[in-house]
Every structure is written in C-alpha cells, then in structure tokens.
Amino acid sequence: MAFPKIALASLLTLALICTSSFADECKEASPSKDIVDTAVSAGSFKTLVAAVTAADLVDTLKSEGPFTVFAPTDEAFAALPEGTVASLLKPENKDKLVAILTYHVVPGKVMAKDAMKLKEAKSVEGSTIDIQVKDGAVMIDEAKVVKADIVTSNGVIHVIDKVIMP
Incomplete structure (x- = not known):
C-alpha cells in the first residue's frame, strides 16, 4: 500500500x-569549546586565563583530557593579598604558579553530584584537595563552588569563590 x-x-x-x-x-x-575557550568566552576568568598562559598550560588544558577544573573567578584572584597575582605572573615564579594552577585541576570528569560523594580528590599537582558539603554547598578546601557542571569538550569546570593553595 x-x-x-x-x-x-x-x-x-x-x-x-x-x-x-x-x-x-x-x-x-557534547560542547564544542574546550576548557580554555569556555573560560575565555565566560569573561569572568581573565586572571585565570592570564595565569594559565603565563604558566604555559594552555595546550595542556586544550588537550583531550578529560579534566575537572575548579576555576577561581577574577574576584577570587582579586581577594588575594595585594601584589600576589603580579608576583606569580613573573617568569621567575613560573614553577610556583604551575603548582597553584595544577592544584585546581583533577584528572577525569567529576560532575558535582559525584564530587558531593567524595571526601577528597588528588590534584594534577599531586596534593590532595579536601571536598565536603557544608550548609548545602560543596566546598573545595575553603572555597565554595558557586557554579557547577559547566561541561566542556574536554571536561568540566566548577566555579569557586577563592583561590586554593597546595
């Protein structure tokens, strides 16, 4: 028929x-932008992007991954003691900058619902990051996750309100 x-x-x-x-x-x-391009287009991570560039980590964070990045906002960097960011961006402090930035990265793609079940995670830097739920908010060390699960082509970004230190 x-x-x-x-x-x-x-x-x-x-x-x-x-x-x-x-x-x-x-x-x-499956978004088309990687972690770096997503951070650049967001507009609230200018300091983080400048630091990633100074630390020569752009290619790494544009690679296949996957990575979980706890991304401090520009306001989080501005809250550091005066002169800290300028000092870290100097070539002679590159190793320290790399250590701080890689402490904000965990291998693999860890979504917020999975992170809430963890007590800690090993960072790319090598140290352990403490994870806890406090008053209904996910805390990464002493930083609060203010926006979670920004999915990128090579991982996920969780926005935090403080710069965490290894």
Missing part, C-alpha cells in the same frame, strides 16, 4: 524536525 503524497511529505517533515531537535540536544550534550 502506498502512502498518499501529502502523508509522506508530512512524515518526512516530522522526521526532519525530530532529527534537528535531536541534533541540538546532542550538540548541548
């Missing part, structure tokens, strides 16, 4: 709409 032309056209249109909707969902599920 043959479909009438109008029914076939309607089915094809419906299939095209469903396929397009599904494609949009897939695009959201």
Whole structure:
C-alpha cells in the first residue's frame, strides 16, 4: 500500500524536525569549546586565563583530557593579598604558579553530584584537595563552588569563590 503524497511529505517533515531537535540536544550534550575557550568566552576568568598562559598550560588544558577544573573567578584572584597575582605572573615564579594552577585541576570528569560523594580528590599537582558539603554547598578546601557542571569538550569546570593553595 502506498502512502498518499501529502502523508509522506508530512512524515518526512516530522522526521526532519525530530532529527534537528535531536541534533541540538546532542550538540548541548557534547560542547564544542574546550576548557580554555569556555573560560575565555565566560569573561569572568581573565586572571585565570592570564595565569594559565603565563604558566604555559594552555595546550595542556586544550588537550583531550578529560579534566575537572575548579576555576577561581577574577574576584577570587582579586581577594588575594595585594601584589600576589603580579608576583606569580613573573617568569621567575613560573614553577610556583604551575603548582597553584595544577592544584585546581583533577584528572577525569567529576560532575558535582559525584564530587558531593567524595571526601577528597588528588590534584594534577599531586596534593590532595579536601571536598565536603557544608550548609548545602560543596566546598573545595575553603572555597565554595558557586557554579557547577559547566561541561566542556574536554571536561568540566566548577566555579569557586577563592583561590586554593597546595
């Protein structure tokens, strides 16, 4: 039995709409921007991006990963004692800067719901980061996660309100 032309056209249109909707969902599920590009486009991580650049970690954070990054905002860096950021960005302090930045990174993709079940995580720097839930908020050392689960093509970013130190 043959479909009438109008029914076939309607089915094809419906299939095209469903396929397009599904494609949009897939695009959201696997973002095209990596950790660095996501941080740059957010606009609130200028200091972090400058530090990652000074530490020569851009290529690493653009690589396949996956990585979990606890990303301090510009306000978090501004809360450090005066002159700290400027000092860390100097070439002679690159090793210290690398240590601080890699302390903010955990290998693998750890979503917030999974992080809440952990007590600690080993950072790329090598030290252990304490994780706890305090008053309903996830705490990474003494920093509060203010926005979680920003999914990127090579991991996930959790925004924190303080710079954490190894």
